[in-house]
Amino acid sequence: MNKTPAWPPFAEATVQDTSRLRYTRIAIVLHWLLAVGLMYQLTLGIWMDGVPKTPPGLRAEWFNWHKSVGLLLGLLILLRGVWRLTHARPGWPKALPCWQQQAAGISHALLYVCMFTMPLSGFLGSSFTQYPIKFFGTPLPRLWQAEPDLKNLLSSVHTGTSYVFIGLIVLHVMATLWHVLRRDGVFSRIWPVAQKAGAAAPETAA
Numbered sequence: 218m219n220k221t222p223a224w225p226p227f228a229e230a231t232v233q234d235t236s237r238l239r240y241t242r243i244a245i246v247l248h249w250l251l252a253v254g255l256m257y258q259l260t261l262g263i264w265m266d267g268v269p270k271t272p273p274g275l276r277a278e279w280f281n282w283h284k285s286v287g288l289l290l291g292l293l294i295l296l297r298g299v300w301r302l303t304h305a306r307p308g309w310p311k312a313l314p315c316w317q318q319q320a321a322g323i324s325h326a327l328l329y330v331c332m333f334t335m336p337l338s339g340f341l342g343s344s345f346t347q348y349p350i351k352f353f354g355t356p357l358p359r360l361w362q363a364e365p366d367l368k369n370l371l372s373s374v375h376t377g378t379s380y381v382f383i384g385l386i387v388l389h390v391m392a393t394l395w396h397v398l399r400r401d402g403v404f405s406r407i408w409p410v411a412q413k414a415g416a417a418a419p420e421t422a423a
């Protein structure tokens with residue numbers, strides 16, 4: 218008998234809606250908007266490290282762009298987190314073994330941890346420098362004085378988490394490809410185009 222695991226608790230913060238096979242439309246839109254946005258932001262973050270310091274201002278311009286996009290993504294992540302906590306996740310396809318449900322729950326929870334840590338550590342780290350954070354050109358109010366030690370610590374958190382995040386995303390995409398090949402109905406839960414009426418749909422676990 219296929220049981221829904223009680224752990225991790227985060228993934229079960231909202232009860233499962235076993236009558237539904239797909240994520241809500243808002244959850245789907247937020248997932249794909251953030252998937253594209255976060256992959257762009259991760260690539261940009263690694264690439265901008267190589268931007269030369271001359272001509273003056275060029276490097277700062279890219280860093281400011283990265284900070285603005287990162288803050289925007291942070292707001293979307295906040296919205297996604299609230300949506301996730303207030304809207305039930307669809308029930309798992311009935312044929313999905315318990316260990317796979319548990320593995321998905323743990324990896325999704327870790328993806329959420331990284332999604333929150335990245336903009337938060339970036340914002341806090343940058344606000345402990347002497348330079349104001351500019352949000353698409355508008356300087357944000359200074360919250361604290363410059364603290365080089367705290368800045369360095371938060372930079373390490375930002376950089377370290379980005380590598381863990383990339384590793385998790387690679388695993389997440391590989392797991393998805395595996396589900397696509399098995400045609401077990403997992404991918405269609407979040408793909409924007411719903412399966413045609415009449416197409417064989419997997420049952421949800423009770």
Ligand code: HEM
Binds near residue numbers: 248252301404
């Ligand atoms: C930055 C990139 C990505 C992040 C951070 C991310 C994160 C997540 C999270 C947290 C969930 C769980 C949804 C929830 O319970 O609220 C999820 C679901 C899912 N994602 Fe992604 N995702 C990313 C990219 C992708 C890509 C590129 C694919 C496909 C190639 C994909 C395929 C899926 C699928 C199929 C599910 C549904 C799993 C289920 O049935 O619960 N994701 N993603």
Ligand code: HEM
Binds near residue numbers: 259335338375
């Ligand atoms: C979703 C959000 C974000 C992602 C995925 C992200 C990703 C990255 C990545 C991959 C790097 C390069 C790490 C390395 O290899 O050294 C980086 C560096 C950096 N990011 Fe972000 N970032 C995000 C948000 C932010 C925000 C909101 C800010 C500031 C307001 C910020 C400020 C910085 C700075 C200043 C660096 C240079 C290295 C450092 O001093 O920490 N980031 N980011």
